[in-house]
Amino acid sequence: MLRTHTCGQLRESDAGSVATLCGWVDSYRDHGGGLFVDLRDRYGLTQIAFNPPDTPEEFIEASKDLRAEYVIEVTGNVAARPEGQHNPKLATGDIELRATGFRLLNKAKTPPVSPSAKATDLPGEELRLENRFLDLRRPSMQRAMMLRDKITKRMRDYFEEHDFVDIETPILGRSTPEGARDYLVPSRVHHGHFYALPQSPQLYKQVLMMAGYDRYVQVARCFRDEDLRADRQPEFTQLDLEMAFVEQDDIMGIIDGLVEKLAKEILDIDVKLPLPRMTYDEAMTRFGHDAPDLRFGLEIVDLTDLAPQSDFGVFKSVVDAGGHVRAICVKKGAEHYSRRGIDALTEFVKGYGAKGLAWFRVEAEGKLNSNIAKFFSDDLLAQMGERLGAEEGDLILFSADKWLGTCKVLHALRTKIGEEMKLYDEKDMHFSWVVEFPMFERTEDADNPQAEGKWSAMHHPFTAPLPEHLEYLESDPEKCRAQAYDLVINGSEAGGGTIRIHDAGTQSKVFSLLGIDKETAQDRFGFLLEALQYGAPPHGGIALGLDRFVMLFGGIDNIRDVIAFPKTQKASDLMTGAPGKVDARQLKELAVKVDM
Template sequence: MRTHFCGLIDEALIGQPVTLCGWTDVARNLGGVCFIDLRDHEGIVQVTVEPDNVDVFAVAETLGYEDVLQVEGVVRARHAVNAKLRTGQVEVIATKITVLNKAEPLPFHHHENPGEDTRLKYRYLDLRSPEMQRKQRTRIRLVQALRRWLDARGFQDIETPILTKATPEGARDFLVPARMHPGEFYALPQSPQLFKQILMVAGFDRYYQIARCFRDEALRADRQLEFTQLDMEFAFVRERDVQDAVEGMIRDVFREVMDVELDAPFPRLTWFDAMRRYGSDKPDLRFDLELVDVADLVKDSGFAVFTGPANDPDGRVVALRIPGGASLSRKQIDEYAAHAAKYGAKGLAYIKIDEAGAISSPIQKFFSEDAFAALLAHVGAGNGDIVFFGAGAYNKTSDFMGAVRLKAGKDFGLVQDGWKPLWVTDFPMFEWDDEAQRYVALHHPFTAPAVDDIDDLRANARTAVSRGYDMVLNGNEIGGGSIRIHRPEMQSAVFELLGIGAEEAEAKFGFLLDALRYGAPPHGGIAFGIDRIAALMAGTESIRDVIPFPKTTSAQCLMTGAPSPIPDAQLAEVHVSVRKRED
């Protein structure tokens, strides 16, 4: 139906006949000449309809937004060059226009901002826009580049099951009733984790998969119920073997897709140092603000909010100096406190020093003159600055002060352009869940501890370090992995520390424990979030922009109406009945 794409018409085609197909982006009748901006997935070209071609002109006068056309014509140099278009040096003089399909009046125009719900309801219209085409094609190029890199280095693309066994990996499973096994269920995979480990036991050595994964969890800008990850696993490796390989992959892929050179090598931070300095295990290094511990300087003050955590080995008192922050009004300071409260803060103390050196602070009265001066000197505070303070349990305080740091970086324009990757390593093996009164795995239950001695792990579970690692880019975790447990005795010990008894472990993970008993090699791997990397490359904060058909934050597909009720007869076939919801 066509000889060329609209967005690829150029000066080399001047004088040649072409046949194009696409949508009417704009149709303008300027009193004697009609201009049509014809759009396809490659871009826009101007079609000109001259008045002496009466039949074609009559068709052009009837065209509306998003009508589907076939245009035959001849390429000509354009009199008024449009430097904004790739095709702006030329135009197509139409000799024939065929309307392939008339579009009814649309619910919104690409140049409008109709709101996300409207865009998702009419996703096919949203995806037609040049901006959404650009974002989707960025994702496509990313996946193509990853596959090329992996295939060229001997990684084997192996599919793992979508219908599998329910296993706890940190979120709720999506369950699928098994029609041929009444009362039993499959689960959709949260990741291919156990299958890829078993592939290492099976001797495949280097595996990868562009895997669809499913987690029944709350949604936000960087989370979806179903998502795509690049899953990788290596046999006979240590941490640096995996990290060095995939760091090279990410560097090469960014060079190919974005023409960007990332740091070589990526800087490295331990989990402890990342939390201590930035209040986050995925710190954004594009700006320099750092947290400063002040417990030793405030432990003898008269301020009980500080003295309690400062004298508690599990507590933390920390300061964040914001240069130029004295410009904040009291209302804006309160907004920072409210922001910190979202992450668990009970309050946010501050010291404000105006340009003349005058101090405003609700906590100054709790310190002697010398102690207060020492505190200011320790955090490096000077005229024009504000210093925020957080106090409480170590991890919670780190979290909310890390959130304050990010907000300050954006509010004060401190975030620099560019790309700042890093590795975060040496994660804690476990964290204590006060509500459940047991340990939970910080990465997942199959991550190896840094110690090989089981008795040592049991005796020091609270402070145990794992062999886990994350790749972080511009404050986003884009990949997470670890060296796995390959000895069944160690895996059973970790299950025990996580409150998974021998009987439960056998019921849920017996197949894995069996595999580890039959010659499992040391192995490790990593998974990268395709959606998240694509969003960063496309310059958007929401992964929904780079997923063709995403769900809303209320877990709905507005275009298809999913989820939806199922007829009783269909439910009966899979031996399921639905309890009516009680309001």
């Protein structure tokens, strides 16, 4: 090794010894007689003094050519810093290395993205991605990468302790055109045939249960060729697991233990087990969303019975049409949101399908002031106020729409207000489960009118219904709830899983309900259906979003900041230029051609 210590290692107890460090020049101060350099590596910073008498004149001279990001190897005497020059913010702040010699390992041009933590202006993301080799040198990116490594390693340790077998499943798989778009790979050996990159190892892990592996885990790369939203990447990583001879409590129990371990070891937070559980129906009723942020209250109150008693026509007509009137009561919201603030909220909810925003401010003595107050009798206002627990200074916000419409609007409002009014501490972590999801939902697919309104699987077609709901498969699919469970952290779906169907009969029923005929099922999932015939054990599993975990545990908002080499929203790698042009010869061998 060129070095004896890292730049984060030396302490006052090392004073008097000789050390060699390697690293990048983070900053330098020429004080005439010599130079101070902060030398940086991923472990920290150490102050290097190029001063007499330790440093020979020639090295002092040479040191004056050092510039930011030059790479050096420097040997010197470890010494306590002079009185008054200690830096308590730095782990090595009690010492300096008094150079006796150094070697320039490499020069650096002036970097377009400064890797120094002292740099105040972070350049635009495009420049950072183009120069990822510099951007990744920034300490905050290094912390994110090291956090990712640590979370992944702790996960793997945990699953090893629990007898899971880590098994690699193929990246070159078979296309099963459903869900998101597949990335395709033309075959050179079988012209006209294509591999598909996996959207998840779902079918392989079910096969592994049928093959007796009993407890499978993999940190699995998954691919979806979707129109990219801010928080999606074409390739992403999930902690993927599956267990046999279990019920859903066993899988949630395993994940409970993992969450407890990670919270303790990564954040030093004690989590109480079992994690709280809430049904899908309760989550939608109380919070309007299946991944509610439980760091704060601001629950939804249903006023469908009271609201039409007013003279406000909108509420009446919505309820007459089978819709709902629901509201949230924002404590001390009246003060926080002025008329202009409320106008902004009104614009905001329009983005979620609302036509406007009805509101009340609670004034002295319970008086309600609003754009629509005149339509309500005092008695009705009192009844509503009581149900909402309204107090002076509160702001009440309404949504009147179909059930799902009110959920959408009030969830959006709740999330926005929770953030704007700081209803929770940013360091809070809240972990919970949402369970008993519907098996089926009505397809919404503007591109495919034939599918519109038909049943589709809320998770995937291999999900098992609750045993006591098996009968609903035929009598009332809408009522049928699944053995499905989502892990929710701070209002984000951090993972989701289900118990799978392990008998061929139930599987057939579900396929037929989803309109998947025998031939199609055979073509897409033939091997799974075949495997079900040869001794498939009861099994289920879950997948956790690793990228999401790192974001949540690291308090990082941008998914591209937890991935070393991410793609842009247009699925490009700005550093390498992928995707790129290829030689005609390559395409010819694959028997494909570009056809714009």
